[in-house]
Amino acid sequence: MLAAALVAAAASAEEVPFKGRTLEVDSGQEARPILKVKGSRYVVPGSREQLVAKAQACLAAQEGVSVSNVDAAQGQLAATMLTGFRASFANQTLRTQLAMEVGEGYFQITESNPELAQTDGSGFVALGQSAGLWEKALDALIKHEDALIDCMYR
Numbered sequence: 669m670l671a672a673a674l675v676a677a678a679a680s681a682e683e684v685p686f687k688g689r690t691l692e693v694d695s696g697q698e699a700r701p702i703l704k705v706k707g708s709r710y711v712v713p714g715s716r717e718q719l720v721a722k723a724q725a726c727l728a729a730q731e732g733v734s735v736s737n738v739d740a741a742q743g744q745l746a747a748t749m750l751t752g753f754r755a756s757f758a759n760q761t762l763r764t765q766l767a768m769e770v771g772e773g774y775f776q777i778t779e780s781n782p783e784l785a786q787t788d789g790s791g792f793v794a795l796g797q798s799a800g801l802w803e804k805a806l807d808a809l810i811k812h813e814d815a816l817i818d819c820m821y822r
Contacts, residue, residue: 753808
């Protein structure tokens with residue numbers, strides 16, 4: 669039963685290009701929730717250990733980032749990222765789960781489960797392509813992510 673659900677979920681996922689990233693969208697739902705935002709693989713000098721340490725320092729310097737897991741041996745970092753932006757005449761907040769893969773001379777960032785904060789403070793809802801704010805939300809996310817990428821090259 670679980671295998672059938674996973675196959676069905678994979679079958680309804682669609683990849684959509686967006687400003688140098690690849691969005692994974694659940695096309696099987698009317699709201700078209702965005703499941704992942706995958707960035708490019710960036711080449712940068714350094715060993716895995718050096719780049720993990722650099723990534724930790726860069727993430728710590730970012731506003732709205734809370735690192736939840738670092739596995740230096742596997743070159744994986746995980747964090748929750750809160751990104752603020754203005755849309756629809758109000759301040760908005762986007763929450764994503766950041767996964768950073770780091771290897772010998774490279775890193776790649778993937779954001780998953782993007783969610784918008786409810787304006788009434790009742791929690792978060794999945795960011796979908798059918799919502800009018802999705803492009804502004806992802807523009808803000810990319811700006812936030814670009815600051816992290818720039819830091820990795822310093």
